[in-house]
Amino acid sequence: MPTTLRVIVDQLVAPVPGAVGRYAEALTRALIETAPAECEVEGIVSSSLPSDYDRVLATLPGLSGLYKSSLARRELAAAWQFGVTTSPGGGMIHAPSLFAPLRRHDRTVGGEQVIVTVHDLLAWTHPESLTTTSVAWQKAMLKRARRHADAIVVPTHALAERLARIADFGDRIRVIGTAPRSGLRVPLGASAVAEELGLPSAYLVAEGTLEPRKGLVDLLQALGRSGVPDIPLVVIGPESYGDQHLATVAEEAGVAPGRVRAMEPATPGELAVVLAGAAAFVAPSRDEGDGTALIEAFALGTPVIHSDTPAYVEVAAEAGLSVPVGVGGGYVERLAAAVTAVLEQPDLAERLSIAGGDRANAFSWRDSAERVWQLHADL
Structure with missing residues (x-):
C-alpha cells in the first residue's frame, strides 16, 4: 500500500489564488514529480464547485485523488481556527500556508503529522496592511501551529529568525526556499x-x-x-x-x-x-x-x-x-x-x-x- 502525502491545495480554488496559490501549485507539481517509490500525492480542498475540482485535477496532473471537505472555504477556515473539526483523515498532511487542520495528534501512531508554511509575519509587523479578520486568523493559527504542528516551513533564514522571536518553536522551523513560478519563460514571438x-x-x-x-x-x-x-x-x-x-x-x-x-x-x-x-x-x-x-x-x-x-x-x-x-x-x-x-x-x-x-x-x-x-x- 503506497504512502500518501496529502497537500492542502485549496488556495488554487480561492477567488484570488495570489502568491500562496502560485506557491501551492508549483510545490505540489514538484512533489508529484519527485515522489519516492511507493509514495503518492493527494490533494485536499474545501467544498467547491465541480468545475473547481476539475481545474485542480487538470492543473496538478498526477494527483492520486482529491479529498473534498464538506465545508466551504470560509467555514473550513473558521472551523480549523477554533479546532472544532477533525482533520481530513490521518497520515501526512502538508499545508502551503497556515490553513491546516491543526489538532493534537501522536505522529508515532499511524504516521500522523502536519507541517505548515509561514510566508510572512505581517499580522505582527504590519497589521495595518491586513484586515482585522485576517490578523486575528493568522495569529490564532500560528498559536495552534506552535502547539500542534510537527514542523513549520519558511522560505528564508531571515524569516526563520523573526518567527523564532515571535513564538518558541524549538527545532521545528525548517528553511526551504522557493523558485520562479510555473511557466515563467519568455515565449516565442x-x-x-x-x-x-x-x-x-x-x-x-x-x-x-x-x-x-x-x-x-x-x-x-x-x-x-x-x-x-x-x-x-x-x-x-x-x-x-x-x-x-x-x-x-x-x-x-x-x-x-x-x-x-x-x-x-x-x-x-x-x-x-x-x-x-x-x-x-x-x-x-x-x-x-x-x-x-x-x-x-x-x-x-x-x-x-x-x-x-x-x-x-x-x-x-x-x-x-x-x-x-x-x-x-x-x-x-x-x-x-x-x-x-x-x-x-x-x-x-x-x-x-x-x-x-x-x-x-x-x-x-x-x-x-x-x-x-x-x-x-x-x-
Missing part, C-alpha cells in the same frame, strides 16, 4: 507580446503596491531626483492602494505620470516578457519575508537592484546591487544613485545580469520538493 502589452523600448520594472513598506513611493521619489535618467517605470501590481493612486504619487514625486504605468500580466509568459525586457528590476521593499520576486528576475537575466532587507540580502547573495535602507534618511538618494549607476554603466548591468543568472541556478522547485519529502520522512 516575445517582441509581438511586448508590443501588445505596450511596453516602451527601455524601462525599469518593480513589483508591489503603494503600501509604505513596499518602498514603491521611495523608488518614485528616487526617479524624480535631479540627474536620474528619464526612464519609464512599469509596476507589476495595482494602480491604487487605499486612497492613493500611482499617477498622483508619481506626480508628487516629480515624475511625469506618463512615465509610470501599472500592469498585471495575465500569464507567466507575459510576466517573463516584462521582466526580461527591463533595463533593471528594482525591489525597494523595506520589509519582506522571502525573495521570490528577485529569483524570478535573476532567472530571466534582468539586472536586480534591491534594498538590504535581510531576506533580499540572503536570497541575492551579492548577485544584485544592494541599497541600504538605513535607520534615518537618505534611502531615496541611495536608490537614485543605484538606479543611475546601473542605467549609465553597461558593464555593471552586464555583471549583474550574469551574476543573477548564476544565482537563479541555486533555486528549483524540484530541490524544494525533495527537501519537503525528506522532512516528512525525518519526522
Whole structure:
C-alpha cells in the first residue's frame, strides 16, 4: 500500500489564488514529480464547485485523488481556527500556508503529522496592511501551529529568525526556499507580446503596491531626483492602494505620470516578457519575508537592484546591487544613485545580469520538493 502525502491545495480554488496559490501549485507539481517509490500525492480542498475540482485535477496532473471537505472555504477556515473539526483523515498532511487542520495528534501512531508554511509575519509587523479578520486568523493559527504542528516551513533564514522571536518553536522551523513560478519563460514571438502589452523600448520594472513598506513611493521619489535618467517605470501590481493612486504619487514625486504605468500580466509568459525586457528590476521593499520576486528576475537575466532587507540580502547573495535602507534618511538618494549607476554603466548591468543568472541556478522547485519529502520522512 503506497504512502500518501496529502497537500492542502485549496488556495488554487480561492477567488484570488495570489502568491500562496502560485506557491501551492508549483510545490505540489514538484512533489508529484519527485515522489519516492511507493509514495503518492493527494490533494485536499474545501467544498467547491465541480468545475473547481476539475481545474485542480487538470492543473496538478498526477494527483492520486482529491479529498473534498464538506465545508466551504470560509467555514473550513473558521472551523480549523477554533479546532472544532477533525482533520481530513490521518497520515501526512502538508499545508502551503497556515490553513491546516491543526489538532493534537501522536505522529508515532499511524504516521500522523502536519507541517505548515509561514510566508510572512505581517499580522505582527504590519497589521495595518491586513484586515482585522485576517490578523486575528493568522495569529490564532500560528498559536495552534506552535502547539500542534510537527514542523513549520519558511522560505528564508531571515524569516526563520523573526518567527523564532515571535513564538518558541524549538527545532521545528525548517528553511526551504522557493523558485520562479510555473511557466515563467519568455515565449516565442516575445517582441509581438511586448508590443501588445505596450511596453516602451527601455524601462525599469518593480513589483508591489503603494503600501509604505513596499518602498514603491521611495523608488518614485528616487526617479524624480535631479540627474536620474528619464526612464519609464512599469509596476507589476495595482494602480491604487487605499486612497492613493500611482499617477498622483508619481506626480508628487516629480515624475511625469506618463512615465509610470501599472500592469498585471495575465500569464507567466507575459510576466517573463516584462521582466526580461527591463533595463533593471528594482525591489525597494523595506520589509519582506522571502525573495521570490528577485529569483524570478535573476532567472530571466534582468539586472536586480534591491534594498538590504535581510531576506533580499540572503536570497541575492551579492548577485544584485544592494541599497541600504538605513535607520534615518537618505534611502531615496541611495536608490537614485543605484538606479543611475546601473542605467549609465553597461558593464555593471552586464555583471549583474550574469551574476543573477548564476544565482537563479541555486533555486528549483524540484530541490524544494525533495527537501519537503525528506522532512516528512525525518519526522
